[in-house]
Amino acid sequence: MLWVMYLPSQFKGTRAQAAALIKDYPFASLISVDDVGLPYVTHLPLHLEERGDELVLLGHVAKPNLHWRYLQKRRRAVVTFLGPHAYMSPKVYPDLARVPTWNYLAVHCSVEATLIEDPLAKDKLLKKLIADHEPPYAEQWKGLGNEFAHKMLAGIVGFELQVTDLQCKIKINQHRPEARAAMKALYAAGNENEQALAQWIGGVHLAAGQNKLQEI
Helix, strand or coil: CCCCCCCCHHHECCHHHHHHHHHHCCEEEEEEECCCCCEEEEEEECEEEEECCEEEEEEEEECCCCHHHHHHHCCEEEEEEEEEEEEECHHHCCCCCCCCEEEEEEEEEEEEEEEECCHHHHHHHHHHHHHHHCCCHHHHHHHCCHHHHHHHHHCEEEEEEEEEEEEEEEECCCCCHHHHHHHHHHHHCCCHHHHHHHHHHCCEEECCCCCCEEEC
16 A cells, blocks of 8 residues: 555656656655554665665664664555755746746655664665765775674664555646746756756656656
């Protein structure tokens, strides 16, 4: 079962676009249910692996964080990723009968969790995260020695999250083609988030692992 978000058909993204967003914006919200039935949220970076037709997310939490115990008891969880987002002024439209909006890119994943507690498996997981964010640190980590590494690994619990369902929302007002050029120009002159949205509004996005351009 997918924990759904509001997703009009004109904003529905593809799996390839979802994978590209996850890799570009890996800082996620992992959402489980605690022992009293309330949402329990951890914000953390996740590593995406594409294993044939399957998508798998890898991550870890500190051992004092109760989240791993909730994943152990209730394997089903939700992971969300938020890409670039920004306000859009109605001044981009050729007529005045318009209202402001907020454009954004988001991915929601329903997942099944498996804990990773073996030290060697946790070390392998950490090296994948290091490769994502600071590859040169791998040599420093290796040079810290086995005793230090074992101490650090004992302080975390890793997990593998198999994606069972997925939603990708690409909301860049693509259903308003009359304002496309003005929106792109406005965002291109803005901050980092706005510039990233301008690239998507530009009409194409080269999805990771694809040899073709995905039209937006």
